[in-house]
Amino acid sequence: MTQFDYDLFVIGGGSGGVRAARIAAAEGGARVGLAEESRMGGTCVIRGCVPKKLMVNASAFPHLIEDARAYGWQVTGGAFDWPAFRATLAAELDRLENAYRGTLKGAGVTIHDTRAVVEDAHTVRLATGERFSTRHILIATGGWPFVPDIPGRELAVTSNEMFNLPALPKRALVVGGGYIASEFAGILNGFGVQVTQYYRGAQILRGFDDEARGHVAAAMQAAGIIIRCGTDVARLEQTATGIRAETIDGAAEEFDLVLYATGRKPNAHGLGLEALGVEIDTAGAVKVDDWSQTAVPSIFAVGDVTNRVNLTPVAIREGHAFADTVFRGVPTQFRHENIASAVFTQPELGAVGLTEEQAAARGATDVYVASFRPMKTLFAGRQDRMLMKLLVDVETRKVLGCHIVGEGAGEMVQLAAIAIGMGATKEDFDRTVAVHPTAAEELVTMRKPTRRVGQTA
Structure with a gap:
């Protein structure tokens, strides 16, 4: 041997x-x-x-x-x-x-x-x-991290460098629409930076539920982040006062920092x-x-x-x-399904299972949605809104997906993932007694579907 x-x-x-x-x-x-x-x-x-x-x-x-x-x-x-x-x-x-x-x-x-x-x-x-x-x-x-081959690409930073910046910028451009780009847009905005986000697609957070990502985008914009979809950077140029970013449609703006988060x-x-x-x-x-x-x-x-x-x-x-x-002599395959994830945007997004679009393509699906102002920030006079969403197979009644936008979304969706992974039905959720007063109780108190999508096979 x-x-x-x-x-x-x-x-x-x-x-x-x-x-x-x-x-x-x-x-x-x-x-x-x-x-x-x-x-x-x-x-x-x-x-x-x-x-x-x-x-x-x-x-x-x-x-x-x-x-x-x-x-x-x-x-x-x-x-x-x-x-x-x-x-x-x-x-x-x-x-x-x-x-x-x-x-x-x-x-x-x-x-x-x-x-x-x-x-x-x-x-x-x-x-x-x-x-x-x-x-x-x-x-x-x-x-x-990947930075596309555009003129001036050496002027950009990636997520690798964001934790060691010598100082915070006053004006930042975040290029990309995924979770890394959107998270850093929220972080910089919270630090008092003037943030603009460019994304070449129609809406940020591609791959997540359309309604949920629209909810996140609206909240980010309400917080002062400028989101420009349908555009991209054509070139970057160093100026005496910053970095000039020229877009593919001929517009130009100046920033102190350009962060590329366009994929890995x-x-x-x-x-x-x-x-x-x-x-x-x-x-x-x-x-x-x-x-x-x-x-x-x-x-x-x-x-x-x-x-x-x-x-x-x-x-x-x-x-x-x-x-x-x-x-160890224990043959094991990891199944890549029903994997919960959290996007730490502000507001946070938690998701597990199918999006509404995926569920509709699969067959007839009942969509349960609750949108409300949570008690904590309502009392403080803020206009925040949470989103809770369940997707239910019409025939089997199994919960196919859960999407949460708001504070603690990642924490909540981790627990929802256990139930969905076990094949829980909407009736299993319904018979669960609510914990009151919490935001999470909305997951077990939505009784009537907001709409039905997809076709019965």
């Missing part, structure tokens, strides 16, 4: 790679090596979900201070100290990175702080020149995979089967590099399923 240096070598120290390495080593008894060329924790911990959510929290305080006054508190808000926040954020990310490292070391994983590439089906080569043989290789290198590409380039017969699709993603296995039997891939469902919890589950299958 061939003797390998490792049973598993993981390339990438993000959420999916770390989970796979830990389970394979601690529970599967495998000898595991892991290489990470940047910081341990990957996009989510270092330059994604975690710092972004902390920035969302920070940017919400102006409204909270206003609300506190309405509730009788004698409070005065001062200026936002970006350098102080940035320093505290950096310290928190250091703590999390060290926790990831500690977890891996505790499981017996050998960490290599350098770049690794695949030399053959059972060999990895480090940037240091070291080579290691391994029975299995896992690619977990994630994704990377799988980070599979330059790993040596194609030469070995690993298939790369037209989007640059590593092609895998339902077991996360590539066309080369010893090489697997999980997370955003496969471009399946690009969410941190999905990468974790894919990595865990891989380790269970290969090293």
